[in-house]
Amino acid sequence: MLTPMPLDLRMALARTECDLYSNLVTRATGRAVRRQLESMLREMQGHRLAVLDFTHVGVLDFSCADEIVAQLLLRFGAGLPAHAPAPSSPSYFMFRGLAEAHLEALEPVLEGHGLALVAEAEDGSMTLVGTVDADERAAWQLVLASGGGDVAAIASFSVEARLDLHARLEALARRRLVIQTSAGFHPLRHH
């Protein structure tokens, strides 16, 4: 299992000399914050599970949602097509503290890029946000319910036979919505 690395958005904001603002607004601010986050990520070795906590973010506008969240996901491989080679040290992202107002900005941005992300609620429950079809969602929920493992173990949690589960799990891993290791597929869980 990966050790999660919290990426402090406030610290990233402070490093961009925007520490007066707890609001993530304007494309320039988003770009500066994302570059700080990328720099923090580069300090992490191997497979990386980064937790971005929005709890203290007031306003998130569409431009910042695009520059920080969508561009971060894209740059770390979440939007790669099926035939593209995976990055040697993939990064995974989990998003915490997303309020309804944040989601109003995030959802259209994610949909614009065909992206999705894993959001963790205060009670620890996880949901998918963004562009996800019903089959992907069902496969992701199986990984969550099973706690992860090889395809057979995950499939045993399904009431119906899913011949293409492996392909779906690989697609979820490619989208950075589950973690793929030599032992199988795992949820982006941090405890």
Next chain:
Amino acid sequence: MTTILTVPPSLDDGSFETLLQAVAAVPDDARVMLDARHTRWSSPYGLINLLTLAQARGDRPQFIPPEDSDTVSYWARAGFFRHAETLMEFTRPVPTKAKTGDSNFFLEITPIAQTEDVQHVVAHIQDRSKAIMETLGFPARGSVGFSVVLSESCQNIIEHAGGPGWVAVQTYNWQKRLGRRVVVIAVSDSGVGFKTSLGQTYSRGATDRWDDAAALEAAVLRATSRFRDPGRGQGLAGIRKYMGKWEAKLTVRSGTARIAIVPAWDDDKALVEQLAPFAGAQYQIIIPQAVQS
């Protein structure tokens, strides 16, 4: 020779067009004098566009302030004279240093030239946005959406205008017109406008028309950006989403055309062409008080 242009007694987005028609008849190199002696009222759209007009002329037009002392006082508190001082020549003294602030102005006239200005505006309005939403009868949680709309509107100045602009937010009672209170966001710049901004990269077929109306349709209705990235152009699309949610009206004017997202309570035209030419782009968002069911 100086051409005198009369500022309408009541200055809003509609009557401002009358002023622009008069401006269009004046040669670019002619001196103009804006005569606001008989002006008694102006919407935030009217005030910031007087500033934009002066910017666009670039020759420090002369300005005759309103005769009515209440109007002068109100414009001073809106910050109009403070900013106009740098762009116009007043024919008589006006309170340019007057303290700004009025309960009807959620955001006094504020210049927008760089990213930091947008951050300041959002930070400033954040404390007041809950009051704005409560004024309108919306849940306070909608206040973040208000800040987002304001942020994206202002960012269009920085992203597309190629020059500085202005923003103001005001509330007033639209008793005669609507029988409800409204909050108005007005944003204006004297930059290159949508036709030039999008025309730099927007690909179109050889037979497609490309004029101000087409550029506005592309930007407002199809979320087209001058950038190829699919993540761009979502600001205006996002603003439109909120317009539907709040039953609000959005108008965007650029060049010689104006496009509108018209709610059920209004009967404005969705697209108006062949207006008098004007620099840059002008936005107006009118959010009416929610009808309690």
